[in-house]
Amino acid sequence: MTAHANELAVDVRGLRKRYGDVTAVDGLDLRIRRGEVFGLLGPNGAGKSTTVEILQGNRLRDAGEVSVLGADPATGTRAWRSRLGVVWQDESAPAELTVRETVRHFAHYYPRPRDPERVIDLVGLRAKADSRIKALSGGQRRRLDVALGVIGDPELLLLDEPTTGFDPAARRGFWDLVRLLADEGTTILLTTHYLEEAEALADRLAIVTRGRVVAEGEPQTLRDLHGTGATVEWTEPDGTPHAEHTRTPTKTVAGLMDRFDGEIPGLRVGRPSLEDVYLRLTGQEAAR
Template sequence: MTTHANDLAVDVRGLCKRYGDVTAVDGLDLGIRRGEVFGLLGPNGAGKSTTVEILQGNRSRDGGEVSVLGADPATATRAWRSRVGIVWQDESAPAELTVRETVRHFARYYPRPRDPEEVIRLVGLQAKADSRIKGLSGGQRRRLDVALGVIGDPDLLLLDEPTTGFDPAARHRFWDLIRLLADEGTTILLTTHYLEEAEALAGRLAVVAQGRVVAEGSPAGLRLRHGGEATVSWTEPDGSPRAERTATPTRTVGALMSRFDGEIPGLTVTRPTLEDVYLRLTGQEAVR
């Protein structure tokens, strides 16, 4: 394991998981510091959900070393499980209970839960607190799943595509909740297909392809290292549009300034986005 293992909430080395002839996770390495929000990105089938399931102790592994909050999830105790919250892709709440009944019921599973009324408010379900779950919309059910993931006041929160089905307002409310939990010291692992969400929340990201981490770093650092060239666009005096891809856009703009008297018509400098980087790293750039 790593030299500074005590600084890591999650320390994974050489993780492997196979399903018959299919290798879902192939020697994956991952280190998540205590108190940080960490994003795990990758296409469907890259091994993200399998990795999260292994970290939570719900799936066995075929190889590698895993430490989560100082314990191996495969042999961890009930006390350890109470320190880990999770929001799965699939709904888990009983349909016949109300929101309030469900949150209060799940709170009894934990030694030091958050206040159920506070959690209902945090996920924006106050108006639906006495509604039965079967009558909620898909987005409201996902908000309830988030409530059940945080009710135990976990030290580590695992979020597997938690905002699927959220409208924009609900998604931003969820982001505020994640920032609040991070400010309180909760370590958060987030898998998501929303690149904007990953960039808004995560201090560091890992991009996974074919069961391996292919790049890791801050969103800005990934763009800088893997983004490639910028595009400088402008309009010539005869009205024709021009564009040039360059690794030195400032130098290109400087050269254009010497050719134009005053403003450069139609000048734009477009740098690669996190989405561009993600598509390149996962081999999907050509099919964009």
């Protein structure tokens, strides 16, 4: 990427982090443009959470250069931290307080917070504003976590596995919230195990394995560059189904059109999915 430094919310070069004999992050490079939604994908132990912790300034790196919103997280000031929002997997709000009390309390930690009432509306908790946190559903608590992540009006929002444990309806509702925040200009870094979620939300993706980025780009670009061709399926005149894996599906279909003299029974062309690409690049294809 050739973007200038002031166009980048995150600029990471050669990041390394070890825990004893275990290398969690091994020369990772990452560049996130301001205003985009960026997805960080990888299996458990790939180094995603460690990377996010380093970006937030909560964990020191062993080597490499890191710039987040123009500053080194290792020496980030309180003013710099106020420009970040973080939503971790674990809940952070006290169970006995109400939604409104909690959001208002956290607003006092920031120099220029969003209006607490507007944030409650933003995350869809108006009907639960006076409910105690312990009475909320899992999806509602996750929305509250997001409220606490955005109450400071962050320039960069870090979302670490934000929809783990959500049912499908709650997950789709959360996607709408992320899109709304992105439309307002918030830069968002999303780590997730849900490939459908990453494809639905992210402008660009990075796939990480063994502490390194092995592929980066728009979802369609990753499929085009790292896919292994297409599968053309059709039905023979005797009713036998047939499938052919090919890197030239258009040529295959053209040949079938000549052979069938027009319509091809049961024709279907399947392109590589993001899941196919992910499993191959992370070495999990054989376990599928």
